[in-house]
Amino acid sequence: MTRAEPLPLGAVTLTSGPFARAQQRALRTALELDPDRLLAPYRRESGVPTGPGYGGWETEGLDGHTLGHVLSALSAHAAGGSASARDRVELLLTGLRECQMTLGTGYIGGVPDGVALWHEIEGGWIEPQTFDLDGRWVPLYNLHKVLTGVIDATVYAESALGRTIATEFVAWWIRVFAPISDADVDLILRTESGGLAASLARWADHTGDEDAATLAARLAVRALWEPLAAGRDPLDGLHANAQIPLVVGHAVLARQGRGDEFAAAARTFWESVTQHRTTVIGGNSVREHFPPRDDWSSMFTAREGPETCNTVNMVELARELYRLDGKLEHLAFIERALSAHILSMQHPDHGGIVYFTSHRPGHHRVYSRSETGFWCCMGTGLEAPARFAASAFSTGPGQLDVNMLLGSRVQWGDAVVEIETERPIGDDALLHVTVPNPGAFVVRVRVPEGVDAERVEAHIAGAVHGPGPDGWLRIDREWHGRTTVRLVLPPVIRSTEAPDGSGWVSLVDGPRVLAERLAGPPVDPLATDARMGHIARGALLPLADAPVLTPEDLTAARRTDEGTVILPASATRREVVLEPFASLHDDRYVLAFPYARDGDAAGRRADLAAEDARADAVDARTIDVVTFGQQQPESDHALALADSESGYDEGSHWRRFGAGSTFVLQDWGAAAATMRIGWLGDTSPRRLVVRIDEDVAADVRVAPTRGQDAIEIDLSGYADGRARWSITVSGAEAGTPRLSEARLMSAPIV
Template sequence: MTPPLSRRAVLQTAILAAAAPGAAYAAGGRAAAATLPAPSAWTLRPFQLGEVALGEGLFAAKRALMLDHGRGYDVNRLLQVFRTNAGLSTLGAVAPGGWEGLDGEANGNLRGHYTGHFLTMLAQAYGSTGEQAYADRIGSMVGALTEVREALRHDPAVLAVAGRFGTAPENVRGSYQYVDLPADVLGGASAITLSAWVKPTHDANWGRVFDFGNDTTRYLYLAARNASGVPRFAITTGGPGGEQGLDGAAALPSNVWSHLAVTIAGGTGTLYVNGAAVARNTAMPLTPAALGTLKNNWLGRSNYATDPVFAGAFDEFNVWSRALTADEITALQNSRAADSFAGRGDLASYAFDETTGGTFADASGRGLDATLRRTWGGPSHPGFLAAYPETQFILLESMTSGDYTKVWAPYYTAHKILRGLLDAFLYTDDARALDLASGMCDWMYSRLSPLPDATLQRMWGIFSSGEFGGIVEAICDLHALTGKAEHLALARLFDLDKLIDACAAGDDTLDGLHANQHIPIFTGLLRLYDATGEQRYLNAARNFWDMVVPVRMYGIGGTSTGEFWKARGVIAGTIGATDAETCCAYNMLKLSRMLFFHTRDPKYMDYYERALYNQVLGSKQDKADAEKPLVTYFIGLTPGHVRDYTPKQGTTCCEGTGMESATKYQDSVYFKAADGSALYVNLYSPTTLTWAEKGVTVTQTTDYPREQGSTLTVGGGSAAFELRLRVPSWATGGFRVTVNGRAVSGTPVPGSYFTVSRTWRRGDVVRVAVPFRLRVEKALDDPSVQTLFHGPVNLVARKTSTSYLPFGLYRDAALSGDLLPTFTPVTGKPLHYTLDGTEFAPFFEGTEDPTHAYFRRAEPKVAFGNTDSGVANPAKDDGTTLLDDIWAGAPFSGKGALVSRVRATVDAWVAAGLLGEADGEKVVETARNASYAS
């Protein structure tokens, strides 16, 4: 009986049958050669980066630091790991280190991710500024990656370097290359000499000069360095415990040619280094004759799978069926073997004077030609492109639990490379970049499409190893460009059904999940909804967002602690040094932006402002650095935390997304309605929009958030459209709009958009007043733990103390409910205030000061207008105090309204037995006699 098709198979068949072929992209604006077609499901459209110019201000200053970094960093350092994987010259470049390099954390198993981030950063920098230097750097990187893919498509070829006598092949560290010799190379000899010239380029222990054996039981080898760092020769028929060995006396120097030779005859073995005998063992009866014909005969590779491949160059490898004399070995130091007393090896002789290809002729007369190979063979598909072998992808398919020391998110790394290539194409129109991106997806489809559903579901559910980042979004974007059916089918192979179905049903299963492994999944689901119309994708994304905001969100907009989510509503209980991974904020912004395209719900832009103006800006240090982007990994919210802007040598995921964030600050300032009927002003930021379709420009002049409002000036021709100005949810009083000096009628509603509809003409001036109010936001699980906001700006206390600072804020509160009168402004420092000798500053300032983002609210006595009633401030079981209840009625139209609120609240508390009647009268009398700011 034929088994029924799986749900996935049915969907794939439908997609392959229905998807339209062919590219579909339109010409874009300045510095943007191509644009993605906007999905029909989007009710709004973004503008290109080149259409929105940043003016002088907070964002431009932060961006300038990143632009300088992108302009000056040596991109060959990023390409180093790709070139090594392909066995190409690295041009002397050294990888950055940290997570990006062979020696990084977990053996560098994430290498290549940072290159993708850097490409995106350069593309956005070019798109924003039009500066040719960024396009040139993109072109050189894409060219190098094209060469890498071409090299990986074929058998490895010799990288020729200057040898001891002529040219020599070099095994670049990380190339996984070795020389494979025929099985009869040792000839069953009862006496032998093996001789080689080597130039090590790395000091890893146990890299083999040669290793001839069947497995880890029967072999003979010569390691350039043993565990003690000196050369070692060993022969055995009984594994490591039966080794008969010779150990050198000193380490071989790096980047210097050294001659090594081993002789065995008559039970004696001798090890020579540069012509001098450095070790002799008279108890070595084993010879190649005792080993028999061996299966694996390798130069540069070990029969122990965990040993490193030898990194360095080889010259002149010879094998003789006798023990050369000391004089003969000494003579080998100054001439080729062919020109020495010894002559060529009679069992095998390789001069390595080959500069192309991967075959080495044997000059012994036995015809034992050798072949250059990779330990992992080669890619399963010609589209493969990575900075490490395909083995990580293959191993993931059989893993049942995560182990990032073996497999560290290979599809996540593939996503970063794919995204970088797509952005390179979109901003520079480099067809090579699109070809590389398309090839990667062709390869992934060939790799994943044959796998059973159960295997895919298991893979994507594995922590860290199965993480795939925003790859679905990138694949859908590619599909919009290529129209290839396989690309859309590939995007759906990443469906993690358990998560999607739970979120679509509104079931919150996030507790314990790795936050940034899952957030970008939902941007991909939205793009799948755009491409397929499947409602569960949209439902899942919308419901997921509500499971994070606000129930797992810190005041700055960030989420996660130690990279993971805890139970919903637990905020104070998770505050620590590893809160709010910066990547999470980056991806939540992307998700919020995309949800707004679909729904136009202002809550998404409220969140966008919160996270952008606080965590994202605050994650970038206000300091120039040529080598590092200086972006936080964890932002850290524990009292007295000092931000670390160079974690793990500056190459983590968060430095990567931080580079991207800093070159696209303007991407969500304006959106346009799909039919062109309206312009949405989402953020108040100094910018100039060029709206080509309407023939107008809109220039915002503002120092927001240091200024409480913005001025918009229309330029160009005339055009009719609605101007929709965001009214932040925190703007609860005084939001006003004038056009050419005349007030616009209407009632602004916090958390909505205020619409001005007219035919706009050159010179029209719109003034938006957005008065700030100082307010607190309480932790959901402990109302006494609070964070302070002035308008959109989170204010943090700066103090070295590592415990929560206690502050009372009601004593001078204004009738409007504004807490600002309790604070004293710092002269000459906008948005800086002091309270009880402690300075408060904006979170967005990227300093290394110890900060307190949260404090402990302490209102021990009931006071009004700095007049103390002498009555203790009582509290309910949930932590709400009498003063909280009173001031919850703000704003008050006047003092009488406040006193009335006090009277009503006191009466209710007295009736509930929470406050004594006499104390209640003292409270009312104090409120009546106090004076207040308006």
């Protein structure tokens, strides 16, 4: 089996082009963060005197996660030669080491009351929810971030202090889990654990620590890998980014030869996600969850499209699978995801990061502010640019592979390889190879997707080389001094349909995913510091207003001298001007177009108008909504759980409550008139008691039924101009129905 080994990050420096510029912008953003505020949660939890930390998620239960991301990002920059990054890494490590030594156990963490958590677990108190363990928000996920950070400081920044901290922290993990039974480990792993297993396996890679590798395999979530290893697809409705890091761990364990079942699981997951659940930009998920693989309708109607974290972690999975299997599809995915989604998620001017990239026509995105929010995607968005080159070059005996053309300088033994290119904004590239002494070796350049393969050429010293049937341009020669290779990569315009076969299509020109920029209505491109500020709250435009494309339209697409692509006006729609999505910021856009495969644009538009009418009956009246059974909506609405269970059936997430659980709905305009609570049918009688503040607003006995139902609660008796509604739901002994959502509305649904 082919195993391609990537060049280390320290051997590659990005020098020019969009990726280099984005990398430097991310470095500036990371260095602008105050190290004392990043360290504050760790100092607080270890008893070291501290000042205030950051706000947002850093004070809402995920305290300390950002420092782990920043350590990983700066360690990668340090590997590339940044002295400022290296100095900041050592400063953060010094602060962490003080906390670690104060506690004296090897533990470090910013999890609120985190030290006590592990005493509770050791004492047998294990109460897991999907995103909550003993009342703490995803503590394993949180701790894995700083574990990964100190490992990256060891591996990339070659920090001796990082190695000391990581060694003691890994030993703490091993010691804590040693007495826990397998049954209790499975119970703990019901709560999102992030890339904990992958990080421990990577540590074993670097140090040979077999105890760490054994624990990594033990922390592989059986409920996920068993069905995947058997070739089954269990992903419908699952929280997408709770699964992807787990599968990265499977791939690392498989590469280490620790079980064929892990390799099978990783390959099944990869096939399911990339072939059936991935959009044109390489992203996946709606509202953070995998939609049904055969029904993508929500992808093109929701505000919350693919999450940045998901795509970054899928790139990590592709990198691991390429090392395992050596398939070009892994490299093609990396190039598409980096060029379209990851390059676009960072604002080129102020460095803000996008959480959700909506695929709804005419919607928009919002970017983080520098010192608020601190969502997961902010941290991941700082990391990803630092590792743009992590899989760009691979090497074997006498051979250098150029997997992705980036403006860069590569040190490969005595040879220096320099690439000049503006890809993905431009097309062609120059490759310069400099050797101090003559020598024979092979340089292979992967032929990118989206080019006219018959016209791809490499011009070198008067000779012309074409690609082979294996998808590589192979240059096998004796190299002298400085040699220039001119790569000609003619782009082609092509279309990509939604993977479920529904009527949506996107266009791609060479390496560039295209989108139409819309002039209005205006939007605020910066996220607010509210709990749900990462969601783009601008008005939803009617789906029927989007241009409907036909096969004839796609064949008429033409490229202009300005670098845009034009779809000329037709009898059924206006002219469409498309530009690279990666450089489209601050405005509304159309990334996915309604598609009439049969040529009936009028019929497709009528269907969209009917969908608009159905949505208007609910969405136009909705002020705020919480979807039960989904992590982020529940967290955003401060759901305090007591005696509940959750699941996914009939295409809907749900949660059943026993004892009283409380959540908050926001009404910034004080316009609420009614609250609608919906549920799925059940085979047993249930009870739903709803309290507003302490008053019983509804007490409903629900008979066994099929299908879905709802109640609406008149809020006129509470019309006191409030902006915040505290709601408690309970089900007495019978439990509530399987609640799907609660909506605060400006008017009842007639």
